[in-house]
Amino acid sequence: MRKPEFIYVSYIETTPEKLWEALTSSEFTKRYWWGTSVVSDWKVGSPFKLVMNGTTTDDGEVLEVDPPRRLSYSFHHVLNERAKQEQPSRVTFVLEPHGKLVKLTLTHEGFAPDSVVLDGISQGWPAILSSLKSLLESGTALAIPLSCMAG
């Protein structure tokens, strides 16, 4: 049986340093992540949270910080009744320079079978990372309607 995990790879014309900032700066994430701020002091063991319009949607703990190469945090959804009962999962970003590009590999793993969080993030990450690529390459994030993410 296939492991319940989500992996997404993209190639972005940027530098590892800029991409690192885009993943860890709340001012930056707000621009491409439907207004979501990523909040942490990015020390291993420190809390991490995602805040959208003043409401925390997900929280966790910083697991690995190796700028500008590798970032990992635990991920626990806190809004949806069913999703918040699930065990925390784990998000890892790996940044690898390829000439003038950066290969970004996102791995989101550690889900229980039949996880509703896995369904949600499988819809969300491609949109978020597509918008991130657009912002870094063209200076403008994508206007993907959030309503399109449901179902």
Added chain:
Amino acid sequence: MSKPEFVYTTYIETTPEQLWHALTSGDFTERYWFGHRVASDWEIGSPYKFAKQGKTTIGGKVLAFEPPKRLSYSWDNLSPDLKHERSSRVTFDLEPRGKVVKLTVTHDNLDEGGKTFRDISGGWPMVIASLKSLLETGRPLPSGISANTAQEHTNA
């Protein structure tokens, strides 16, 4: 046990018509698909092929052609080490989402543990990333990629 398939979704600031053109025009694919030109008359059942510098690398038949929503073709890699693998299938689904198009690439009917599966899993993210860059910025991704990465996409 389910057959292995590879699914990749991205969102591109373009129109379904422009994206359709980018997927079916040889002049266009040559720019973002690292030199690979697609050619077909795009009738259902007709042959199509990808060729780089005149050498055919991928071939197959057109399975679905519903502009600007769905394109599907069979996928035979013609390189000697992959000829023995079964014919697989590629499907592109284009869905408008506001001012953006959601593109889903599904590559299925793959051999369990086959080399094609490994190659295309590495290749599609690179090809689609370059396609997105070309449509949004007017430039495909730069060719300054490592030989190893270039090899991956050649086979996808």
